[in-house]
Amino acid sequence: MTKEELKEYIETKREIKIIEEKIEYLKSQKTSIKSMIIDDMPKPEPEQDRLGELLGEIEELIELYNVKQDKLFKQQIKIEKCIDKLDNAKERNIMRLRYLEGHKWEKVCVETNYSWEGIHKVHRRILAKIK
16 A cells, blocks of 8 residues: 555545535435426426436436445545554554544644654654555
């Protein structure tokens, strides 16, 4: 596991959150479109076809987001397993605070009671271990 892969995890978490929000939005759109279809008012044929197309497109987008989300969860599992292999709880805490929680180094220093230089020294040692 490289430092870049660990850094990417922070963005992966953000991406998962964005995708989850998009899926929820699309599901709500789908529901509102279905309610437009189910009312008692007669509609011209082309409008009903377009509503059906919209539902299909929304369903396709949801499926694409679900595939992307699965891929991101697999990446998340890989990083979690890598951190869990560290034998020292302090090291696991440092890596979790920095890469899984996305905290800045200043906050990691405060949380773990290390100096700026000390935390980076430990971090380099951890990266060498997991490489």
